[in-house]
Amino acid sequence: MSYNLVLTGGRVVDPGQGIDQVTDIAFADGKVAAVGDGLNGSAAIVRDVSGAIVMPGMIDFHTHVYWGGTSLGIRPDELARRAGTTTWLDVGSAGPGNFEGFREHVIGRSETKILAYLHVSFAGIYGFSDRVSVGESCDLRLLDANVCADIARANPDLVRGIKVRIGRHASGYNGITPLELAIEAAEQAGLPVMCHIDAPPPRYEDVLAVLRPGDTLTHCFRPRPNAPIYSDGRIREACFQARERGVMFDIGHGMGSFSFEVAEAMLAGGFPPDVISSDVHALCIEGPAWDNLETMSKFLHLGMAVPEIVRAVTKTPADLLRRPDLADLAVGSTGDATVLRIDEGRFRFVDVEGKHRTGARKFRLDSVVLDGRLWHDAQAT
Missing domain, CATH: 3.20.20.140 (Metal-dependent hydrolases)
Incomplete structure (x- = not known):
């Protein structure tokens, strides 16, 4: 089967499907088409997201x-x-x-x-x-x-x-x-x-x-x-x-x-x-x-x-x-995904009372898939 988009090498975290593993996810016709290894052979766009979290x-x-x-x-x-x-x-x-x-x-x-x-x-x-x-x-x-x-x-x-x-x-x-x-x-x-x-x-x-x-x-x-x-x-x-x-x-x-x-x-x-x-x-x-x-x-x-x-x-x-359907990566579900990375360093967080905490990790956006297409690439901006 040919795919419109494959995200390869990411940590797929999908609580609804009980998935937390490094694997590929493919999209076609606006939907999730497949989840598994080795899906990048026949896709219009293959995006390597190694080291990132791929979630619904x-x-x-x-x-x-x-x-x-x-x-x-x-x-x-x-x-x-x-x-x-x-x-x-x-x-x-x-x-x-x-x-x-x-x-x-x-x-x-x-x-x-x-x-x-x-x-x-x-x-x-x-x-x-x-x-x-x-x-x-x-x-x-x-x-x-x-x-x-x-x-x-x-x-x-x-x-x-x-x-x-x-x-x-x-x-x-x-x-x-x-x-x-x-x-x-x-x-x-x-x-x-x-x-x-x-x-x-x-x-x-x-x-x-x-x-x-x-x-x-x-x-x-x-x-x-x-x-x-x-x-x-x-x-x-x-x-x-x-x-x-x-x-x-x-x-x-x-x-x-x-x-x-x-x-x-x-x-x-x-x-x-x-x-x-x-x-x-x-x-x-x-x-x-x-x-x-x-x-x-x-x-x-x-x-x-x-x-x-x-x-x-x-x-x-x-x-x-x-x-x-909005929040799982089961085959046939809405083809939306958020791809995140976790940066390490020193990050300052503030609450509504003005109190601060310093953290060592912070989420950063990698990309957004919307209706099966790469809608936004944060790495390109």
Whole structure:
């Protein structure tokens, strides 16, 4: 069989297929065509990626890519050439009132793939900038569960869940009510919920108590107040109870939601995140989040094994999105792959509190395969 592209000599890490070995992977007709040794004999393009990690296309499970439609949106294809992301999940930039604009003007024109969690707030996240900050969940008149469910059901190819932001900054003193409305919309549409949490009220434990199996708490390693650890570093019992019920824990780094102190305590206590994501937006794209490659590098420094980091940006988010084809390298699957290298040296990492760590290893992008073609070669730029 002839192939359009073969990546040869790389360490293929595919948690979904249980693969972690040096081998070749071939693409044809926009799909994965074969995985195995000696595939480079009949290919239009053969790329030697010896020493690199070849993984399914990276999914960034918490992003804001409604560029031009919201003040926090970034350009997805542009950042993908730095970060290696092949699928973006935009979580709540758009709500029922402006999702069609997001669909037509951004999603429909993007080369990289974009899926969405629809905000229960009618206008999405409309007041988030360095000069204006208005919590969209503060006014319950904007949170209509029926309208949200209608738009979600009308766009099943793109809307994979419902988003809500709660906490003192996002929802004022409305407590759990915005989350309850999001769950009502999600139940009507048969979808999961992602819940943002910031400063109390409500408390971290109160949010976890309401979330259902398959729902996601994002900003899960946020600093105090509303951190998942007590002042002595112990993990809150509610975290273990929620995980046992099937609640998922997503990093969502962003500009205010990742603390080294918290992450170190959580990992030491045997509580790694389910999903690693950047929460990249206009106010953190130049630090402290930068992109998901930077967030992954922080967890590499913290001691997470490469296969578990890969799982947290491929198989787990793909399963939550009910799109397993996006994040495995099985024959016939979506022909997306992210090729990474690990540099060694001294690298300075910073969290949202301005605290630093110095690491010896860092991920670097080698190339991106999109729909079976070599879409971006970072080594050539």
